[in-house]
Amino acid sequence: MVESKEFEFQRSLAGRCNNAAWDLIERARSTKEDVEMLGLAHTAAYHWNQIGSEIQKRRAKILVALAHGVLGHGVEARVLAGELVEDRDGRNDIPDWEEAQIEIVMAFATHAMSDFAGFVQARHAAEKRVAAIMDDTEREIVARLLRRLPAG
Numbered sequence: 001m002v003e004s005k006e007f008e009f010q011r012s013l014a015g016r017c018n019n020a021a022w023d024l025i026e027r028a029r030s031t032k033e034d035v036e037m038l039g040l041a042h043t044a045a046y047h048w049n050q051i052g053s054e055i056q057k058r059r060a061k062i063l064v065a066l067a068h069g070v071l072g073h074g075v076e077a078r079v080l081a082g083e084l085v086e087d088r089d090g091r092n093d094i095p096d097w098e099e100a101q102i103e104i105v106m107a108f109a110t111h112a113m114s115d116f117a118g119f120v121q122a123r124h125a126a127e128k129r130v131a132a133i134m135d136d137t138e139r140e141i142v143a144r145l146l147r148r149l150p151a152g
Helices: 004-025 031-051 054-070 074-088 096-112 116-131 136-146
Strands: none
Touching (some): 031 054, 054 074, 074 096
């Protein structure tokens, strides 16, 4: 078990890096900010993997996969997207907004790998998942991410 001070330090760092990476994912960035976003996502994931719950670890993986996906790193994004889909399938405890994010990750990944048939399929699945999100605020948050996908 991680000592209390160490736990609090890692939790604080993970949260700050997580939020900063999301802020960068959701907007236009410079090349320097692209590098920063990827570093923040990996740093957040490292710390969540040290002290986080399974939910926090899964969400950190979504963050890293999205960072790679929006940067066009197809192989990295696709591997992580595949792991997320595999983890999701057969479960009923993943929130609807998180399932939509996983589909968006897959869409970014397939686009980055120039798998345009896969991209169209993943984008359509993502659009359906976003439309099915019950909470209006959560749907709008995830819809902003969906709008960042390239036109298909």
